[in-house]
Amino acid sequence: MALGSILEKSGSLTPDKRKLFFAIIFLFDAWLGLRHGYGLIAMLPELTADYTRLNDLYWMAQAIEFIGSGFVIIHTVSKMVNGWFATFYKFTSPLLIIVLFGWCIEAMMLGMGKSAIVSFNLASHGFTGLVWAATYLAIAAGLTLTYRVQQYGNFAQSEYLVFGSYIALSMMWSERYWPDVSMAKDGILEWDFLIWACVAGFVLTGLLGALMDLVVMRRFRNKGATPQVMMIVSLGVAMVLRACLYLRYGSSTELFVPDKDWRMTTSKWEIDTVVHKFTFGVRDAIPFHEEAEKVFGLAWYKAALIIGVFASVFALLMLMNSTRLGRKMRAVADNPDLAAASGINVENIHFTSSFLSAGLSGFGGVLFAMTTRMNPEVGLTILLPAFAVIVLGTIGSVRGAVVAALIVGMIRSLSQPVLVGLGRPLDRPTISGMDEVMPYLFLIAVLMLLPKGLGDAAQKWKIERLRKRIDSGAIPLSSKLPFNPNKFKEILKRPFKVLEDIFDKIMIPVIFALNRSKLFIAPYRKSLSKQAESYKEKIPQNSTPPGTFMLCCLIPPTLFVILNSWLFAIIISVPLIWFMILKPNSWWQSKIILGREQSTGSWLIFVLAIVLMTALAWSIPSIDARTKWMGMARLGALLGIFGLLAMSLNLHTGFTGMTNFGVIFFAGIGSITVSLMSAGYGWYWWQGLLLVIPIALIIGWLLAYPTANLRMDYFAIVTISLGEIVRIALASEPLLRAGTNTSAIGISRYELPFEPWWDSTGAEWFGEIFGFGEAAPYQMLIGLFSLVCLVLVWVVISVMLRSPWGRILRAIREDEEVTQHHGHDVFKTKAGSLAIGAAIAALGGALWAWLNAGIFPSFMSPVNSTFLIWAAFIVGGRASNKGMVFGAFLIVLMNMVFTAFTTAQNDTDHALYFIVEWLNASLDWIIADLIPNLFASDLAIEEAFLGKPITATLSYVKLLLVGLIIILTLMVAPKGMLPEIPYRPERINEGKGGGEAE
């Protein structure tokens, strides 16, 4: 057979060449499929059937095959070439990818007999790209600076931008400026207020950033926390800040107008531009490329954003490269210990850098609020692309971030016309919403080619070039010139030297004074002396937390809540406290080993905690038995779901050490698949479930290919991007819609597990058992089902992790390289972990879809899912599945309590009303009395609360609490509440071994 001989031949090729060979075959196949409909996929009979939904799937699969195989070719060739051509190739490969996409569109359109018109307006799209670039850069510059000096990715960076915007808005509403702002248009731009807003935005946001660094980050830094922990802490800080902004300003969108003249139709520059029109597919005598002249108006406020942000980043670059402060910052970034030894006050540098990075974002936020209507949610939508930007430009490099921001901004703006052009022939008018996804897709593609980003590649290229020059003995360019360029540079730098001196003279007292204000941070005093160091030495790093104490502390409150009798609790607890607390070294303590890091102690505490929390949930007041059980069932269902998702996260992050921010990606696949198969294709629920597990396994395994070699933060960005891609696709892709109304967003009307049985017999049966006197709600069944799933998965995963495989996973977490050098295939092990974790998460996602009975894109937003699961993971403890159940329970319980609060808000007779009332009163006091009048004018309060009395929106209070839980847990118990139990097997044949030694 010809095929056989081809395969045989391919076996003798090197792996790279074999890959190339197959990729070319697949590319040809995909082209054949797109252009003429003869692809391999076309042989599947269902896909060629004349049914629109499936036809869509057909071209989609072919396009993915085409682009995927083309991408593999580009990637493989990049590995095969070497020398100068390799660098040239790497830098031009983005162009090749563009050509690939163009070719794909052309073939597809020709195959369909349609045409796609893509028209680029050079000025319009160019300036839109610049606006995007400036927006991303406003966050990315601060982000990359924090990364460089403090070595962690700061999730709170976007909140600084939003904070800056709200400072500007508050100033606008204040009694001082509102009269000027609300004045009628007069054609003259007032600059005063804008400049003051920018200054206030920079300074106040900078102070906020510095404060966060002082109060939160410094503690962790002094403890020597890993970048991963710092990243999670900053996530907590971000949640707290976002919640505060929400509580103060609500979720309505506001535009910052420093002077009405900015919004006049004449406030813009007219720019002559050319529109390039490309026609793909069937052209009918229309040329492929057409040109037309046009005029584009660039609004001044947009120009202000571009100029302001780029100027501020340029100033930052100068600061970094040519002032003493910048040198110090770079010194601290490279080696904090050495910097400290050479007389640099490292803490001051950290303070300054957090001030600068937050201030830059705040400044950008002021300008950004002029171009876009702000609400606290906006921050998150820019943060993720900004992360993509800094990863692309190599983490820690400000120059790289500038270049990458330009690239990403341009890609976003240039993808818009392409998507609009494709939307019409492909029958997808909403596809233009996908431009939000483009930065992520581009990032993932680039990371596959250059795993360390653009800046690193540029650096390598530079070194290579220098080496070549040294090798060939070339004379440096400078000696050929008639004058010495170095001297010229010196002269150029002179004014900067003066500036530098002035800067130092101003900044040093400011920083000094700011440092004086650190009085609330007690540990700082010690960090100056060596006491902190000695403290570290005295206490063993991994000392077992006192489980006995945990126990004796948990007993009284447990009895307390269950029996509702303080007398009994005191009778028991007094002798306990006397024995265990006041006499810490009494003899019997050494007999009982019930630490949280021992199996028995851990289990006891777990059971006690679950009993306590269940009792708490049970004691929340409700109308009657049926609603109470309904609430409990919902609690159980959510516990099952969150427990499963936390276990998946635990497998990826806790056991294997891959920082996964994309749990919701896998969960989303689960819920979309089961619901879509049922609602759109009429499958039974169990068929969907049976399909989704292998799908998740495969996707998890495949994900390992591009990501196995990525470092921690890159992996985190890639996974969070994947979640976002699916979320946005769910909002704009018609194939992912089914149910009652196919034009609406989301999927509904799908079969729920055991629904027919429940409707016919189960509901009444349950109702009888629980004594409702009527049919039980369906939630009870799904609650039970979720809990059963949770327990089953828990048992299976525990058995699996107790094996050598589980041990290898943890070894990879500790040190990947060493594990590989002891003969374990890191890639396969990681892929296995990813696959199984993905399957667990997909099961959780499926349960979620069944619980909600309808899925919408909002359920996939990280705030509602991923971040909560991370909180559960942090609270529970790394690599401890018990901890995951505990953490999930805590989060879910909190959810339930807040639901109760929400009912209490409108019901003065409710038992919890006093708490809600207290919250409202506190917020009122903070907003109306505590905040300085400039920011809390009547107008500002009215704008935020729409004239109603000040009330605390409880979902935001919850967000605040989740953030606080993350931060506090990491502060108080960095290993979590129920940490991992180390494996300590006893020796079995002691006698035999001893004999051998003699």
Added chain:
Amino acid sequence: MKVKEVVKLSDIALKVTGLAKHFGGIKAVDGIDFEVKSGQFVGLIGPNGCGKSTTFNTISGLLEKSSGEVEVFGKSTEDLKPHQIHSLGLTRTFQHTRLWKDMTVIENLLIPPRNQVGANPITAIMNTIQPEHEKERLEKAWGILETLEITHIAHLLAGELSGGQSKLVDIGRALMGEPRLLLLDEPVAGVAGPLANSIFSHLRKLVDETGISILIIEHNMNFILRQGVDHVIVMNEGTILMSGTPSQVRENDEVVQAYLGGAGVDHDLPEYELGEVAEESIRTKREFEMGRGIAGALLLALSMWIPNLGWITTAGILTGTSEFISVLGDHMFVANIEDLWAGLHMTFLLLYALSQPVILYSICRSIYLKRSLDDDAENLILMSSILILSGILLRMFNDASANEIPFGAIVTLLAGVVMYFDIPKKFIGGEEE
């Protein structure tokens, strides 16, 4: 021993031809050739930075080589990943010991064995079904710990070990993988003399008895040149200076010049001006303290001046006074004034406990942070007990209706509980140093 050698030297464990590794413009290893025969104990010596570790890294597949060829037991390692090279029979250790730190020592030893049952997710369940595999591994691990005389640390976490102990565990871990060729990178740096000697004799015995080959980087010339190894390779500046038997190397002038000769010379160490740094830090500290005191006084004044805002003012007064007095105490060299103040605080707390559990917790926390740094856990214990007691008291006084949930009480109680998480183990029994 000689007879055995003749038999064993027939096949080649490691063959390196023209191996080179360049970092940018630096040629760390520049085209070296050598081989290690089966059953041979070979030493690799040379001054620091001459490319020994880089050679190891390129052989084991950690670094991609610039050119050259490496064969392990006759098989080329071209395009092989480290774990594939390991499967040819090669195991290596790292110069800076890298154990799996959050795992116990015994667990560290259980990871390397080859062909474990249950090393992938599909067969993982076999471990529970057939516990005898695990038992076998455990027995072997205990045996190795015994030969290295470290059974007493088996249950410690690897991150808790001292430098010398880590080195021993590292060797034990390498032996667990049953290597046929062992690459040791300074295995006994930091291990006490007698133990180092016994490790060497153990390695020697291992080579003689089991016939494995060892390539060792070591700075202990006593061992390399006088006692153990069969063959020595001397490297200098990325090239091989010479190779031969220990006695040949000892007599080679060039080697003595390049490496051994310099060993005994004491270099003049530069004198660091430590005084300046210390002075600077003391000055900064003093200034900071003064600032803190002044700010404390200001806060106090401010809190008293501003119209009463309830607990915020009270907290301000408390904190301000605390800061002021504690700084004053430091400057007046009164050792115990902080303790005095802590006692005062306690009284406040008890009074306060009845009204505001949250602020109470925050204050406790702030004192605790100060106190725990001074190794004083008793305060912490006291405070936690106060929290718990006050929680109970709160419940007593607020036990109005059955329908109301005692949130204040629960919060206070939980605060006390949470505080216990931080009490270091050594203060409440358990293992002490």
